[in-house]
Amino acid sequence: MKHLAVINKYFWKYKTRFLLGILFIVLSNYFRILAPQVSGYVVDQAEQLIRQQTAANTATENKRIANYDYLVQQFIHVIQTHKNSITTNILISAVILFLLALIGGFFMFLMRQTIIVMSRHIEYDQKNEIFTHYQQLDAAFYKTHSTGDLMNRITEDVSRVRMYVGPAVMYFINLAATIGFCLFFMFKTNWHLTLYVLSPLPILAVTIYYVNTIINRKSEKIQALLSDLTTAAQESYSGIRVIKSFVQEKSMLQFFNDNSEDYKKNAIGLARVEAIYFPSMTLLIGISTLLTIAIGGWYLIHQQYNVSAGTILEFVIYINMLTFPVSAIGWTASMIQRAAASQKRINEFLHTEPAIKDHPNVKPGHVSGDIHFQNVSFTYPNTGIKALSHFNLSIKAGEKVLLLGRTGSGKSTIAQLMLHFYNPDEGNITIGGVNVQDIPLKTLRTEISYIPQDVFLFSDTIANNIAFGQQGSIDRNLVEEAAKNASVHNEIMRFEKQYDTMVGERGVTLSGGQKQRISIARALIKQPEIIVFDDCLSAVDAKTENEIVTNLYRFLKDKTGIIITHRIFSTFRFDKIVVLEDGVITEEGTHESLLQHNGYYAELYRIQVLEKMQQA
Template identity: 65%
Template sequence: MKHLKALERYFWKYRLRLLLGIVFIVISNYFAVLAPQVTGYVFDVVQRAFGIESKKEPVQYDWLVTWFIHFAEQNRTISVIALCGIVILVLALIRGIFMFLMRQTIIVMSRHIEFDQKNQIFQHYLTLDSNFYKTHSTGDLMNRMAEDVSRVRMFTGPAIMYLINLVSLISLSVYYMVKKDALLTLYVLAPLPILAVTIYVVNNIINRRSERIQALLSDLTTNAQESYSGIRVIKSFVQEKAMYRFFDKNSEEYKENAIGLAKMEALYFPSMTLLIGLSTLLAIMIGGIYAIYGQHNIKMSTIAEFVMYINMLTFPVGAIGWTASMIQRAAASQKRINEFLNTDSAIVNPVNPVKPVLQGSITFDNVDFVYPNTGIQALTNFNLHIKKGQKIAIIGHTGSGKTTIAQLLLRMYDPTVGKVSVDGTDLQQMDLQELRRQISYVPQDVFLFSDTINNNILFSPGGAVTTETAVKAARSASVEKEIEQFHEKYDTMVGERGVTLSGGQKQRISIARALAKDPQIVVFDDCLSAVDARTEKEILGNLSVYLKHKTAIIITHRIFTLFDFDSIVVLDEGKIVETGTHSELLSLNGYYAYLYEQQLQQEREEG
C-alpha cells in the first residue's frame, strides 16, 4: 500500500471530483437503506389489516420515513400499500440518479489520473539518459506505461468507488439494524470476522502473485515487440518455429500464473455467498424464534427489514475481495512505475545553465570514458582540438571509440575523466537542449519515424519548417530524385522505422534531416555505409559546399579521398595513433596507410 502514496498528488489535484463522488455515494446509499424501512412498514400495515397485530407498536424509523408514515396513515390500507410501492420506486430512481453522478465524478476522475500519469511517465522517459535505454527493454517500458497504469486506474476509479460504497452502505445499514435490535444485529453480523480473516490471508497471496504476473507480462511484451521489429531477420533465418516456441514458453508461464491468481480470486465469491447466506439464515431463524415467543419486540416486519439489509450488503461485501484484489494489483503496478519514476537521469542540466550561441570550436581535454553498463573503456587520454570551421575525419575500425566521441559531444554521456568543451565552455555547464539544438547529428543506426518523408526531414525544431527547406536538404543529400518518383512524393509514409525504404534511402533522408537543421556544428557517424560509390561521390560533393563555413566531424571506417579534410584522426582502441592530412598520413606508412591499402584492395576485388 505504501507504493500507492505516490497517487496523493493526483487525488489532491482532483479533490473536488473526489469529494463530490463521496457525497454522491453516501446520498445514494442513504436512499437505498430507506427502502427496507418502507417495506417493513408495509408488513405492519398488512398484518394490522388482517388482525394479526391489534395495536401499533412504537418503531424506530428514519426521520424521512417517519414523515412519510404520518402522511400515509391518513389513507386507507390499499392506498397506503400502493403509495408505499410508489415511494420505493421513487427511492430506487433517486438512488440511480446519484449512482450515475457517482460514476461521472469518480470514474471520470480516474480517467483524468490515467491521462496525467501516462503523460508523466512518458515525459520522464524522455529525460532519462542513453544508458537507461541500454539496460531496459522497450517492451518493459511500454508495459509499465500501458498495462501497469491501467491497473492503477482500476484503483483510482472502481476500487475507490466500491470501497467508499462499501463503507457507507455497511455503516448506514448497521446503524439502522442496531437501531431496530442490537442483539439480532450482533447475531446476523457474526460471520463477518471470518470474512475479514479470509480477505487478509488471500490478499497477501494475491499481492505476491500480482507482482510476478506483471513481471512475466513485461517479458512477454518484450518478446513480442522484438519479434515484430526483427521479423525480416526471423524469416530470413527461418526461425519462425523457434521464436514461436520461445513465445509459447513465456506465454505458458504467464498463463499458469494468471490462472493460479484467478483460482485464488475465485475463492472470494463463493465465500461471500456462503457468509451472506449464513447471515440471512441467522436473521430468519433467530428473528423468527423471537417473533414467535414475542421477545425483544421483534415482528415479521423487523425480519423482513433485516433480510433486505443483508441482501443489500451482498454486492458490496462480495466486492470486498474484488476491491482488495484491485488494490493489491494496483500497488504491485505502482511499485513498478515508481521504480522508473524514481530513476534519475545521469545527464542533467546544471542549476544555472549557460545558453551560448555555438561558433564551432571543439575541445576534448584528457578524456577517458568507460561505458557504465558494460565497463568497456572506449576512450583513453583522448585529446583533440577542432577549430571553428574545420572539417575533421575520425577513422578507425569497429570498437575503436569513434561513435563515443559523437555521444560525448552531444552529451548523451559525460566523460569519466576530463572534459569536453565548445567555444571554451564545458558542456556540463551548458543548457542541455540548447546544446543539442545547435548540433546536427546523423547517427550510425538510422532511425526514421512512421510519418511522411517531409515530416522526417523537418523533424528538428532548429530548422525552418517549410517544404522548400525539405527539398533543399533532400537535394543536398542526393535523395531528391528518388523522392520525386514516389507517388505521394514528400507526403509518402515511410512506415515503421522507415521499413518501406532501402537502407541507402533511409541514410540519405537521415542526412537531409541533419542538413535541414542548418547548425554551425555537424556530426556524421558512418552515415554513408549503405550508399553506392557514385551516390557517395555526389553526396560528398554536396557536403563540401554545404559545410563550407561549418565545423564538421565525419566519423567513418572508410577513407574519403574526394573530401578535403583539414585533419584526419586515426583511432585504435580508444587512443589517437595518428593525425594529419591524407598525404601526410600516407607518407608515415603507418596504420592509416594500412587501412587505405586494405580499402583499395577491396575496391579492386569488387570492381
C-alpha cells in the first residue's frame, strides 16, 4: 500500500467529487438498509393477519418497532394512526419498499458519476505526468530501457491503478457503509442471533489475508511478463522488414509464443487462485444464511429473545445485502494489490531523476559565438566504450567545419555532447564563453538544429514533419522554402496530396533519401545560429548531394555549420576540416593543407576522385 501513497495528491485535487461520492455511497446504503426493516414489519403484519392478534404479539411488535430506524418508526406511526386494515398497511409498505429501491438506485447512480468519473480524471492526469517525465529523462535512460516496457507502464499499469482509485475505492467505501449499517441494526435488533450469524467472519478474514499475499506476488510477476510480451511485439512490428528479408517469421513467432506462454501460465495461476477464492466467500455467506434460519427458527419456536418471523426475514435480507460487499472484499483487495504492484513499477520511473537537467545556475540568453571543446573525454556509461579522449577543438562563430572519420571515431559523440545529451567525463564545452551545462536545455536545443544520422519522421503529414520545430501555427511558405533548400520540394509536389501526404510510421512510405532531406528541411526551418549535420546525406545520389550542398552553402552564409560525415564534399568550401580517429584529432586544417599533409584525408580524397572518374 505504501506505493499507492503517491496517488493521494489526486484525491486531494478532486476532493469535491471524492467527498460527494462518499456521501452518495452512504445515502444509497442508508435507504437500502431501511428495506429489511419495512419487510420485517410487513411479515409481522401478515403473521398477525393469519393469527388472532393478542396482547403478547402486540408487545413483541412494539419492542421490535422500537429497534427500527427513526424514519421507519415514523412511517409505521403514520400508517397505524390512520387505523387502516392490515391488508392496506401491507400494500402501503410494498409501495414504500419500491420507493426506497428507487431512492437507493438514484444515489447509486450519483455515486458512480462522482467516483468513477473522478478515476477517469486521475487516469488522464497520471498518464500526462508519466509522459511528461518520460520526455525529461536523458538519452542514456532510453538506451537501457525498452519501448515496450515504457508503453506498458503508461497503459496497462495506469489502467490497473485507475481500478484502484475508481472501482476499488468505491467498493471499499460501499463495503464499509453496508457492513456498518447492517451490523448496527443487526445488533440493535437481536445481538444473540447476530453473534451466531457472524461467527464465520474470522475465517473469512484469515482467508482474505492469506490469498491477498499470493495475489500480490503473482500480480507483480504478471505485470513484468506483460512488459516483456509488449516489448517483443513492439520490436517485431518495428523490425518487420528485417524479419521478412531474413525469413525469420517462424523463429520470431516462436519467441513471442514462449513469452506469451509464460504470461498465460502465470495469468491462469492467478485466475485459479481467484476462482477458488470467490466461491469460498459465497460459501461462508451461505453458512451465515443457514445459521440465521436454523437458530432464528429455534428462537421463534421457543419464543426466545423476541424473535419473530419478521426478525428472521430481516436477518436473511441483511445477510444477502452483505453477500456482495463481503465477496467484493477479495475482489477489491485483488484490485488494490494489483494496483500496488503496478504503481510500484510506475514509481520506479517517476523516481528516476534525469542525469541531464537544468541546474539552478543556468544562464538564459542566446546560443551564439565561438565553440570550444577543452580537454574533453567521454565514455558511454551503458557500454564502456571510450568515444573521446582529451579532445580539443575550437570553432569560430560563422565557420563551416567538416568532421571526418571512420565509423566509431567519435564524430556523433561530439554533436551529442554539444547538445548536452550527455555530460563529459572530463573537460568543458563552451559556446560563446558559456559552459553548455550552464545554458538552459530548451534554449540550447532550440537554437541548435541537429540532423541525426538515424532519421525519424512522425506518422503525420510532410508539412507537419518539416514544421515540427516551429512554434505556433504553421507557415506554409517557410515549409516550402525549407524543402527547396533541402532539394525535396519537387518530389513532394509530385505526390497526390503534396505537403499534406501522410508519411506513415517512421516515414515508412518514403525512400531513405526523401526521409533524410525532409529531416534536413525540418532543421533548416528553425533558422538556427548553429546547425549540425550528422552523416545525413548517405542515402542521396551524387547529383542530389551536390544540389543540397550548394543550397546549404548559401543557407549557412552567416551561420555556424558542422557537417559530420565519412565522405568528402569537394564542392563545399570548409573553413576547417577535422579528421578523427579513436576519439582524438589526427589531422586538422583546410582542404589544401590536408592534401599537402598526404595523410588519411588526402588518401580518401584520391579514392573519391578515382571513383568519380570510373563512374564517368
